Amino acid sequence: MRRRVLIVDDHAGFRASARRLLECEGFDVVGEAADGAEALAIVAELAPDLVLLDVCLPDADGRDLAERLVHEGGVAVLLTSSRDDIEGGADALGFIPKDRLSGASIRELVE
Amino acid sequence: MSSLRRALYGLGATGVVLGLLALAAVLTTDHNQQDTKVSAVTTLLIGWSFIGAGLFAWNRFPRNRLGMLMSAVGFTWLLGAMAFANVPGVFIIGVLVGSLPIAILVHMVLSFPSGRLEDRLARGIATAGYAATTIYMPVPYLFLDTTSLEVCDPACPENPLLITNDLGTANFLFGVLNVVGLILLTMTVWVAVRRWRAADRDDRRTLGPSLWTAVATLFLFGSLLTAGLLGSDDPFAESLYLVALAPLASVPYAFLVGLLRAKLSAAEVVAEENLRLDAELQERYEELRASRARIVEAADAARRKLERDLHDGAQQRLVGLALSLRLARDRLEVDPAQSAALLEEAGAELALATDELRELARGIHPAILTDRGLGAALDALAKRAPVDVRMRPAIGERLPRPVEAAAYFVVAEALTNVYRHSGSDEAEVAISRRNGTLHVEVTDSGNGHADPLGSGLGGLADRVQAQGGEFEVESEPGVGTAIHARIPAGGTQSVRLVPPPEI
Numbered sequence: 001m002r003r004r005v006l007i008v009d010d011h012a013g014f015r016a017s018a019r020r021l022l023e024c025e026g027f028d029v030v031g032e033a034a035d036g037a038e039a040l041a042i043v044a045e046l047a048p049d050l051v052l053l054d055v056c057l058p059d060a061d062g063r064d065l066a067e068r069l070v071h072e073g074g075v076a077v078l079l080t081s082s083r084d085d086i087e088g089g090a091d092a093l094g095f096i097p098k099d100r101l102s103g104a105s106i107r108e109l110v111e
Numbered sequence: 112m113s114s115l116r117r118a119l120y121g122l123g124a125t126g127v128v129l130g131l132l133a134l135a136a137v138l139t140t141d142h143n144q145q146d147t148k149v150s151a152v153t154t155l156l157i158g159w160s161f162i163g164a165g166l167f168a169w170n171r172f173p174r175n176r177l178g179m180l181m182s183a184v185g186f187t188w189l190l191g192a193m194a195f196a197n198v199p200g201v202f203i204i205g206v207l208v209g210s211l212p213i214a215i216l217v218h219m220v221l222s223f224p225s226g227r228l229e230d231r232l233a234r235g236i237a238t239a240g241y242a243a244t245t246i247y248m249p250v251p252y253l254f255l256d257t258t259s260l261e262v263c264d265p266a267c268p269e270n271p272l273l274i275t276n277d278l279g280t281a282n283f284l285f286g287v288l289n290v291v292g293l294i295l296l297t298m299t300v301w302v303a304v305r306r307w308r309a310a311d312r313d314d315r316r317t318l319g320p321s322l323w324t325a326v327a328t329l330f331l332f333g334s335l336l337t338a339g340l341l342g343s344d345d346p347f348a349e350s351l352y353l354v355a356l357a358p359l360a361s362v363p364y365a366f367l368v369g370l371l372r373a374k375l376s377a378a379e380v381v382a383e384e385n386l387r388l389d390a391e392l393q394e395r396y397e398e399l400r401a402s403r404a405r406i407v408e409a410a411d412a413a414r415r416k417l418e419r420d421l422h423d424g425a426q427q428r429l430v431g432l433a434l435s436l437r438l439a440r441d442r443l444e445v446d447p448a449q450s451a452a453l454l455e456e457a458g459a460e461l462a463l464a465t466d467e468l469r470e471l472a473r474g475i476h477p478a479i480l481t482d483r484g485l486g487a488a489l490d491a492l493a494k495r496a497p498v499d500v501r502m503r504p505a506i507g508e509r510l511p512r513p514v515e516a517a518a519y520f521v522v523a524e525a526l527t528n529v530y531r532h533s534g535s536d537e538a539e540v541a542i543s544r545r546n547g548t549l550h551v552e553v554t555d556s557g558n559g560h561a562d563p564l565g566s567g568l569g570g571l572a573d574r575v576q577a578q579g580g581e582f583e584v585e586s587e588p589g590v591g592t593a594i595h596a597r598i599p600a601g602g603t604q605s606v607r608l609v610p611p612p613e614i
């Protein structure tokens with residue numbers, strides 16, 4: 001069964017690239033969100049299995065948002081960023097630098 | 112002991128001796144109409160007061176001639192008392208010297224408080240006064256038999272200068288002397304009053320006591336001369352003479368007070384000037400500190416912006432590129448057509464990333480400014496600007512780099528403001544170099560709501576001021592905005608030396 005993924009990032013270019021990559025590598029990208037508020041709404045509506053969450057969002061800190069998504073939405077969260085000096089949030093499964101994103105790197109952290 | 116101090120002690124001792132000789136002359140005289148005790152007291156009081164105060168002032172302010180003049184009044188006054196002497200040779204010296212103290216007093220009034228006769232009028236009056244009381248003085252005595260004078264009681268000593276006894280001629284010559292004396296005294300009082308009216312509060316404080324006691328003395332001596340001319344009776348002239356002695360005796364002390372006040376107010380001026388300079392320095396220091404803090408803040412802000420630009424721009428594109436390339440490799444065997452499309456897309460993305468990096472680098476510092484100078488950089492800026500720019504650069508030569516950079520960023524920031532805030536779609540840029548100063552002017556006819564203290568324009572002001580230049584923003588709603596920067600461009604500008612304040 002394909003994992004249902006939500007991509008949260010304020011850069012549309014990255015969302016498009018990530019969607020294509022993940023879809024090609026066997027994920028079902030059920031939605032995209034540009035900020036924290038949108039992310040919470042989509043999680044509540046679609047209940048994805050996994051949220052790929054950018055640490056730097058215009059309206060929220062990714063780590064705080066990860067906590068809410070995990071506890072309120074009951075989803076697994078993977079943090080990502082184009083910076084590489086990010087500490088993984090306690091509630092997230094892990095952290096993947098954006099340019100290392102791949103199906104394999106996700107599965108490694110999720111499974 | 113300095114040689115001046117030794118000389119002054121010598122003069123002091125001479126003054127004491129001369130005073131005692133004058134006292135002896137007064138006490139032993141056989142031709143005094145007045146009370147001998149009164150004559151003795153006035154002679155010594157006035158003579159020694161002038162000598163003492165004069166030597167004190169001379170010692171205290173050696174370069175000011177007033178001390179010397181004051182003691183000269185005292186010495187000549189004591190010499191004048193030799194008119195009481197019974198020996199004809201000494202008697203006539205006293206008579207001839209008798210009016211000299213008044214001429215010296217005139218000199219003092221005219222040269223107060225600097226000790227110098229400052230203008231031609233003052234020099235003329237003083238010279239005439241000395242001429243009348245020295246050169247001219249013996250002339251009437253050539254015709255005056257002093258033994259027969261009524262003022263002498265019972266009779267004055269013989270006049271060694273006498274050629275022929277001609278009372279009419281003598282009186283005429285004395286009359287001329289009185290008229291000249293009266294004119295000179297009037298002019299002196301007039302000069303003093305004029306000087307008083309021209310003086311400011313501080314100068315009046317200094318001039319006041321001495322000027323008015325001396326003027327009062329001169330006025331009373333003038334009255335004495337007038338009384339003599341009008342032929343008024345002796346008791347009146349005599350009491351007038353005694354009245355005139357009172358202000359005369361107080362003149363040296365008033366002069367001293369004035370001199371000390373003058374020195375005091377000079378010290379006060381220096382102190383006030385120091386306070387003012389301190390405050391100014393403090394203000395400049397605060398200004399400098401504030402501008403330094405703003406420059407640091409501006410540099411930090413620029414770095415934050417640069418990080419954000421890199422992060423949001425080129426870095427995101429490169430991340431996307433990495434993902435596209437990974438996907439293309441993975442799909443290469445499964446779906447070569449998709450792989451080719453991905454590579455195509457990656458190429459386009461790479462071109463965009465390169466463009467963004469180039470733009471960013473230019474924002475940090477335009478290479479064309481370094482390589483080809485301000486004119487070329489401004490032309491390039493005008494071509495890329497999102498508004499129409501009429502460029503009127505009138506500079507051919509290269510300028511110092513910081514100057515070029517300041518001018519460039521003034522124009523760049525001003526054009527950005529025109530585009531973002533003014534609502535106008537055109538601007539005019541004028542650059543010229545006049546008298547070693549680079550003039551930069553950017554004008555638009557937009558809404559005129561520019562904020563000179565905003566981060567953009569405030570940063571420009573700091574940048575221009577850091578080059579020793581001036582920066583102004585004129586922004587008027589409905590008219591538009593004009594930004595002027597004047598930046599010292601090196602070469603012909605002159606260094607302005609501020610002279611120290613006059614003390």
